[in-house]
Amino acid sequence: MNVYEYLISYNIKPSVQRIAIMDYLLKHKTHPSIDEIYLALCKDIPTLSKTTVYNTLKLFVEHGAAKQLTIDERNTCFDGDLSLHAHFQCKSCGKIYDVPLSTETNETEKLTKSGFEVEEVHHYYKGICPHCCEKSLAKN
Known part of the structure; x- marks a missing residue:
């Protein structure tokens, strides 16, 4: 399309x-x-x-x-990928990564089966990305 x-x-x-x-x-x-x-x-x-x-x-x-x-209060960004996935923001470089979510632990499905109508899901993780971890180790 x-x-x-x-x-x-x-x-x-x-x-x-x-x-x-x-x-x-x-x-x-x-x-x-x-x-x-x-x-x-x-x-x-x-x-x-x-x-x-x-x-x-x-x-x-x-x-x-x-x-x-709106992973942090300072920056708003946009995503064209509408598939179910989470986001990881690196606290060092600020880059945001897509993170796959396991369908086995899909809480949305559990909520829907319990009668809830889920309209939005936000999964955000924050930490240090592999690239920044590698750079940090190289400095030491």
Whole structure:
């Protein structure tokens, strides 16, 4: 499915800006912020503003086409991967990693079977990533 069809499947009217922003989210698994997306796209779309990026991402989240991550109180970032997964944020470099979740321990499924209607799930881990651990060991 191309980005145009993807947006339509979420009842979002495609525009040049919306297609570019969603395409960026789907291709860049870096959990970008509004500023990162704006800086990456403004060269190719000179009429793009940060406000447009903000409003577009808000629309995507409202329609369920993207996730908004607030792992820490200072940064909001976005994820185009809607599959069930967790996130790990490195306290050293700040990078956010996708972490698979085991379907065997799917608490959402247990809650649903108990009559709860789960609308959102957030799994966040924080610590030091393997790359930063390796750099730390190399210094010592």
